[in-house]
Amino acid sequence: MPYEQPTVQSAVVIAMHLVDIADAIDLANVEALWAQQSRPASIRSKLSSTPPKAVTFGVPPVLLRLDEVELSLLGQSYRAYVTVRLYDFGAAAFSVHVPVTSCNWALFSQLVNAVDALLGPSADSPIWAQLLQHVRTVLMPALTRPSPASLHEDYLLGIVHNFDEPIPIASMHERIDLVPLLSGEQRPLSEQARRDLLQQRFSYYADDLVVLTWDRAFIYEPRGDSDVVDILEVANAQLLEMRFYDELLDAELPSMYDMVEVAHHAGNPLAARHFADLARKLYTLVAEVTEITEKVDNALQVTEDVYLARVYTSALDLFRVRHVSAAVDRKLSIIRDTYAALYEEASGKRAELLELAIIVLIVVEIVIAILRR
Numbered sequence: 001m002p003y004e005q006p007t008v009q010s011a012v013v014i015a016m017h018l019v020d021i022a023d024a025i026d027l028a029n030v031e032a033l034w035a036q037q038s039r040p041a042s043i044r045s046k047l048s049s050t051p052p053k054a055v056t057f058g059v060p061p062v063l064l065r066l067d068e069v070e071l072s073l074l075g076q077s078y079r080a081y082v083t084v085r086l087y088d089f090g091a092a093a094f095s096v097h098v099p100v101t102s103c104n105w106a107l108f109s110q111l112v113n114a115v116d117a118l119l120g121p122s123a124d125s126p127i128w129a130q131l132l133q134h135v136r137t138v139l140m141p142a143l144t145r146p147s148p149a150s151l152h153e154d155y156l157l158g159i160v161h162n163f164d165e166p167i168p169i170a171s172m173h174e175r176i177d178l179v180p181l182l183s184g185e186q187r188p189l190s191e192q193a194r195r196d197l198l199q200q201r202f203s204y205y206a207d208d209l210v211v212l213t214w215d216r217a218f219i220y221e222p223r224g225d226s227d228v229v230d231i232l233e234v235a236n237a238q239l240l241e242m243r244f245y246d247e248l249l250d251a252e253l254p255s256m257y258d259m260v261e262v263a264h265h266a267g268n269p270l271a272a273r274h275f276a277d278l279a280r281k282l283y284t285l286v287a288e289v290t291e292i293t294e295k296v297d298n299a300l301q302v303t304e305d306v307y308l309a310r311v312y313t314s315a316l317d318l319f320r321v322r323h324v325s326a327a328v329d330r331k332l333s334i335i336r337d338t339y340a341a342l343y344e345e346a347s348g349k350r351a352e353l354l355e356l357a358i359i360v361l362i363v364v365e366i367v368i369a370i371l372r373r
Helices: 027-035 105-119 126-142 169-175 179-183 191-197 227-264 271-297 306-318 321-372
Strands: 007-020 022-025 055-057 062-073 076-086 091-104 143-146 152-163 200-202 209-212 216-220 300-302
Touching: 007 105, 007 126, 007 227, 022 271, 027 062, 027 126, 062 091, 062 105, 062 126, 076 126, 091 105, 091 126, 091 227, 105 152, 105 179, 126 143, 152 227, 179 191, 179 216, 200 306, 209 306, 216 227, 227 271, 227 306, 227 321, 271 321, 300 306, 306 321
Parallel strands: 152 216
Antiparallel strands: 007 091, 007 152, 022 143, 055 300, 062 076, 076 091, 200 209, 209 216
């Protein structure tokens, strides 16, 4: 059955680009540095329509408004406004917002795909690099151990606020086809693929809808609330940071094994010190990673809002945040066990050295006694 084409009266397409820019960000310093730039004031983020007791940020991130950018999409020029949200655990979430008015549904889907082609992960757009360079230049004093920002996450949202007529959620699938927007595919998908793509659907009121996929989402929100958008950003930030520390530990484990092997073959009296120094290094690494991952895990605390909790939990599962987090925990456990073994080895080496010293002293006393006779 052909789909009728309702008119999208008010909408926005949001391209998110999240990067890890430092081990930590001093948000109070960010606010002070930004105030010196004669820019719009920074904002400590909070969810707009949810009681603070129900859902809260662990440490409220800082939202900054950047310069607007002009984008060429489908042969037309669109003026987009840009924001960046900075999290204390080192993530920067850039968002390019493209306002859309008075277009039919097919054109809106095409606009979403055009934004992805221009700003998506495969586009390698210079816009993100320029925005990142600007933020780094201004906020460098607030960054603790800046990182090269080689790791990133991208997410795309098509958000409709109003159609030209009310469309009940129960019959929305009869009026609009979400699959081209959510998949980015131009060729028709199989029925199984369509069902899989539309599986993560959520509604709270009779006139709102959220549909999640791995790299895109569609949101119908006539009241203009941004809580779901904020939650999806936090979930992506958590995925980014967990991936960062997963790769960090992947790089550390081989070098750890090499250092342990070297320490085992150190056949000198200072072997105990080698083991102790290596154990301290591993303990420091475990402590730092554990502290940051706890901050990441507690970035958003959902207690009483069941609807947002369902969306947030589904996003974490869909993005495989828990899977990556479990991998980080396993690698931390390996390092903790290695630390314990090294500590015992260092203690054993010290005991051996002490026993050797006692034997040497006994031998010296015997030699002295013989020489006196």
